[in-house]
Amino acid sequence: MTGKIIRGVGGFYYVRAEDGYVYECRARGIFRLEKVTPLAGDDVVIEVSDETDREGSIQEILPRRNALIRPPAANVDQALVIFALSSPDPNFPLLDRFLILMRREQIPALICFNKTDLTDEEECQRIAEAYRGCGCRVFFMSLKEGEGREEVRDCLQGKTTVLAGPSGVGKSSFTNWLCPEAEMEVGAVSRKNRRGKQTTRHTELLRIGEDTYLLDTPGFSSLFVNDLTPEEAREMYPEFEALADQCRFQGCMHMAEPGCAVKEAVAAGRVSAMRYDSYCQLIRELRDVRRF
Ligand code: GDP
Ligand code: ZN
Numbered sequence: 001m002t003g004k005i006i007r008g009v010g011g012f013y014y015v016r017a018e019d020g021y022v023y024e025c026r027a028r029g030i031f032r033l034e035k036v037t038p039l040a041g042d043d044v045v046i047e048v049s050d051e052t053d054r055e056g057s058i059q060e061i062l063p064r065r066n067a068l069i070r071p072p073a074a075n076v077d078q079a080l081v082i083f084a085l086s087s088p089d090p091n092f093p094l095l096d097r098f099l100i101l102m103r104r105e106q107i108p109a110l111i112c113f114n115k116t117d118l119t120d121e122e123e124c125q126r127i128a129e130a131y132r133g134c135g136c137r138v139f140f141m142s143l144k145e146g147e148g149r150e151e152v153r154d155c156l157q158g159k160t161t162v163l164a165g166p167s168g169v170g171k172s173s174f175t176n177w178l179c180p181e182a183e184m185e186v187g188a189v190s191r192k193n194r195r196g197k198q199t200t201r202h203t204e205l206l207r208i209g210e211d212t213y214l215l216d217t218p219g220f221s222s223l224f225v226n227d228l229t230p231e232e233a234r235e236m237y238p239e240f241e242a243l244a245d246q247c248r249f250q251g252c253m254h255m256a257e258p259g260c261a262v263k264e265a266v267a268a269g270r271v272s273a274m275r276y277d278s279y280c281q282l283i284r285e286l287r288d289v290r291r292f
Contacts (some may be wrong), residue, residue, distance in 0.1 A: 133239025
């Protein structure tokens with residue numbers, strides 16, 4: 001029988017099989033020998049050993065379309081990164097790093113700003129404008145007021161989507177709305193931390209519809225992309241790439257060089273200063289890392 005791994009905990013894998021039931025499975029020893037770790041999202045062949053207790057073993061991992069290291073997951077179609085417009089205030093450099101991470105893995109990302117009820121229309125416009133050239137679709141919603149959420153949900157249909165974003169932005173609220181059975185804990189950030197929720201939570205694949213899965217990952221607060229070279233980082237900003245052939249120097253890093261088309265576009269307001277600042281910050285960090 002085939003199925004999909006929805007969760008892996010302490011050597012056990014929970015496989016939602018084609019018969020609709022979830023089986024608790026062990027992986028065959030051969031995977032360990034071959035240093036293959038089954039991942040949430042893997043399509044697998046299982047052999048059922050106990051029909052009543054729904055136990056079995058994973059016999060085979062079917063070919064993967066892709067595999068992510070962080071979060072550990074296979075066969076991911078896209079990422080949905082949620083930030084709040086306020087409470088907590090958006091950390092745009094962090095958002096940009098997340099986009100870089102996904103771009104490197106060639107996983108399309110959707111950006112969703114939640115809590116429109118806490119800000120005004122002009123602020124949303126300003127942000128939409130800043131991310132216009134980033135290569136990702138941008139959504140705005142208020143889960144509190146039920147605005148804009150259907151549009152985001154429709155983009156998930158038939159896909160496996162990694163859900164990411166800092167604590168407190170509304171990920172659990174969104175998941176609960178999509179999948180009330182999942183019953184994620186919604187609430188104060190501090191309470192979660194005190195109870196060590198971050199450390200005990202596991203990557204879990206939630207089935208939210210036919211062939212539709214949401215991969216819930218523990219929140220992230222910082223992302224390190226310092227194994228990137230500055231040259232690689234430059235390619236992660238599509239709106240700069242589009243201008244690069246107009247820079248005076250070939251291979252322009254858009255930093256201190258004269259005659260830089262990107263800097264001119266930023267000065268003229270055609271490219272977001274916010275995106276450019278996060279780019280400069282990243283390049284400086286990457287140059288620092290390589291100096292040691
Ligand atoms: P998570 O940490 O990302 O899972 O965020 P939660 O879903 O736990 O939400 C954090 C807090 O934000 C909760 O108190 C929610 O009720 C609140 N919240 C979620 N969506 C909205 C929204 O659209 N507007 C407002 N004002 N608050 C929201
Ligand atoms: Zn340039």
